Amino acid sequence: MAADELLADPAELAVKLGREADDPQLLWALKQASRRFRGQVHHPVTLVTDDEVTLDGNGRESLLLPVWPTIAVAQVLLDGVELTEGSDYSWSDAGILRRLGCHRWPDRLRCITVVYTHGWADTPEDIQEVILERAEAAFTIPVGVQSKAVGGQSVTFGAQMAAGSTEAWTKAVDRHKVRASGDA
Incomplete structure (x- = not known):
């Protein structure tokens, strides 16, 4: 399993669960949580170099690139014509692509092509936290169980924890x- 498949460190989950970091069930839980997160945000989260996207113009001065943080913008084409950074456009790490020189992006579909690098070399802590939380739940909460009693003790799991949709x-x-x- 490639390390970049996981959005959290197996060693952290292993400590919490008292398991080995290479435990197949533990790794499976982390992989499933990572896949689920990527599926819900619709991008890899990790660093992507030279990703090409075609965007709709919005008739405004600024538009948002789909994924942030933006690390670099290698090329911007407007109707197939390459624009020059610094005179035709500028960009920010927040993923804002701004037209310069009193220009606006055309209000047309699929007229802008951008090649850019985005994502994180190191997974942000808020993502790591929820991946670890979800993986722990998958590892410890039996599927479909909300309440379990053994002997004189009972435990109840919240429906959101069992489903992985915590706040x-x-x-x-x-x-x-x-x-x-x-959206810009």
């Missing part, structure tokens, strides 16, 4: 999901 999970997904280019 922290929802906030992390909302913060890191792909954005629509017209």
